[in-house]
Amino acid sequence: MKIIVCLKQVPARDSVLRIDDAQAWVRETDLSFEINEPDTYALEEGLRLKEKHGGEVVVVCAGPARAASAIREALAKGADRGIHIEDEALARLDSFTTARALAAAIRAESFDLVLTGLQSDDLGFSQTGVILAELLGAPHATIIMEVQKMEGGIKVKRELEAGWFQYVEMPLPALLAIQSGINKVRYATLMGIKKAKTKELKRVTPAELGVDLKPRQIIRRVYAPQKSKQTQFLEGPPKEVAAKLLEKLKFEARVL
């Protein structure tokens, strides 16, 4: 199976975010970056499918120059090669435009399966994979908790709301948006990190792919959310805070 895994690089989960001067994004200079956590599950699933059925795992990432480190990490974990669609604008582009760039790169590969995460931790569109499937002309399924290869296709377990599931069958090539928690992700080994240095990482620009990055939706302003509920913040050393809270719960909220 030739498997493409789409991964995005996003600000690290515990980042302290500051809005930039233009109020259009966050200050990237303050931040460290990591692979979008949901995508680590997609990568792991791709690696496991390859280990079981043979083939190749190709990682595709659209992002600024810094995103190369996310691809390196994926290569260290066992991906065979990487494609970096590089442009500074790709850090915060809408999913349609991003998917057009990804599709242009992926179309050139004769893939069996494309795997994405469910959503990006920064922009959180939950769309890029599904749009990509449409642009590639491939069937798809999202929120996937299990992938089985069958004669002539795949059978996947799709999560529905409130604890329900459904199996879905489809032919290959196909695209799956993988749900976090489908597997236990591996760490890169020292050996893997060493090997990654010799693996192919192809850099390509949107222009070389024949894709313009004209956005379809525009972020006008980024700001801290306004609280809808009045929260009473309790402060002080732990013992004191605990006593205060207990008071409140007993005599104010009357829930104890």
Added chain:
Amino acid sequence: MSILVVMEQQGGAWNKMSWEALAAGVELGKALDRPVAAALLGSETGLEALEAELAAYGVERVLSLRHSLLGEYTPDGYALALRQLIQRAGPLLVLLAHTYQARDFAPKLAASLDRAFISDVVGCRVDDGGPVFVRQLFQGKMNADVVFAGGPPYFVSVQAGAFRADRLEKGGAPAPIEHPSVSLDAAQIRTRPLERFQEAKRTVDLATAEIIVAVGRGIKDPANLPMVEKLAQALGAEVGASRPVCDSGWLPLERQVGSSGQTVAPKLYIALGISGAIQHLVGMKGSRTVVAVNKDSSAPIFEVADYGIVGSLFDIVPALTEAIQSSS
């Protein structure tokens, strides 16, 4: 050009979130001075009651897409059928609830019409005659005002709980119910959905618990769980968890609170080291009193908390357990 709200039904029952999308549609219809039409999809029979119910809500018309290939949801079937409707009706705006199903087909539908889709919005307003939508970024830590760059139809989905379905009013005369033709061929549907099922039966019913102590990834390691269990015991509470805690096998799946777990409404919900992602919030927003302990003051869990403690759960939880034990 009107506003088209796509409602979701499964086996003759509405997905309740669809009424929130309809509420958003009505709100935007007023602000933009446009009529609101509502669409639903399903098999050839069994939709009558839903159509009639929808027609009572002051919409301009009900567009019911009935086809034998729409009885069971597939992204291909739904996207193809709705594309035909949208091409014919030419709406300005297509609104949906941000359900698991909408996530699965709406991006495809919009892309097949070469249009953008602003997903998971929590608010909207009209500026200079054009709609502006509010989305969350960075898992709810930031908000952003977002606008469309191209022309209509515009596709938008609304987040659970963002719009008030209880504000919907029934209109005077029921709206006309139309059945636009749908041309679909079995060969166009590439995925084959099988039976829906639930995993093993639940042995804990968090829905009836009076007090829930819920733990998130802030607990760091399963070895730290006894601390939380002790607090729960002191309070006579059930232990709940966020999804990653159950995914990691630290607590059984049946303790998961949220959109893919249980929906709970205790009188007291104590969230420990839970960030407050929307998929968690939808499962516990109905709690009477919410306490949140998180070391990050910008964690969105504080949005729904009555009492907040910014600090480490490892300091707060033992102190709280002790305070409860010594007060009783």
